[in-house]
Amino acid sequence: MATAKQELGELGELLVVQNCPCPKCKQKKTLKRLATNFKCADVICDFCGYLAQVKASTSKDGKTPPKRLLGAAWGPQRQRMNAGIYFPLFLVLVTPKQDRFSIYYLSADLQSEDLFEERTPLSVSAKRAGWQGFHYDLEAAANRLIFVSEGVIAGKRASRPSPEEDEADLLYPEREG
Numbered sequence: 001m002a003t004a005k006q007e008l009g010e011l012g013e014l015l016v017v018q019n020c021p022c023p024k025c026k027q028k029k030t031l032k033r034l035a036t037n038f039k040c041a042d043v044i045c046d047f048c049g050y051l052a053q054v055k056a057s058t059s060k061d062g063k064t065p066p067k068r069l070l071g072a073a074w075g076p077q078r079q080r081m082n083a084g085i086y087f088p089l090f091l092v093l094v095t096p097k098q099d100r101f102s103i104y105y106l107s108a109d110l111q112s113e114d115l116f117e118e119r120t121p122l123s124v125s126a127k128r129a130g131w132q133g134f135h136y137d138l139e140a141a142a143n144r145l146i147f148v149s150e151g152v153i154a155g156k157r158a159s160r161p162s163p164e165e166d167e168a169d170l171l172y173p174e175r176e177g
């Protein structure tokens with residue numbers, strides 16, 4: 001069963017592939033989702049091979065980016081920055097009810113180390129003791145974000161089939177009683 005956080009991430013990827021042309025070759029509907037365990041990117045353009053990450057977050061009005069956003073593991077991010085590697089990022093904001101969205105784009109060449117904040121490693125009592133993540137500093141990134149798209153989220157997400165997920169829940173997530 002996917003967690004709420006995974007579902008939000010999946011919704012974000014779907015909204016990007018449905019609404020965003022490829023930032024590099026400008027073709028429409030060529031961005032495709034990569035497998036969940038693919039580490040450095042979430043979507044790929046199947047025309048030109050462009051890779052991008054997708055981050056989804058809820059936002060009260062579905063438009064205003066949060067000041068900071070939970071990223072992923074700090075170690076690989078640190079190593080990529082040391083190597084001068086940045087990935088383009090789509091930021092997907094949805095309303096708490098998940099009925100409206102807006103998408104922003106942060107290109108790789110506008111990224112720098114100041115946008116990535118190292119977090120304190122998790123305490124020894126935590127489930128993943130010692131694990132260290134990072135935050136995106138979206139306040140610092142604000143004037144580098146490009147607005148791409150916004151709209152209404154029609155119906156519920158068509159999910160990538162997965163044997164671990166309860167399909168009825170995905171098909172009828174809002175059934176009552």
Ligand SMILES: [Zn+2]
Nearest residue numbers: 022025045048
């Ligand atoms: Zn492309």
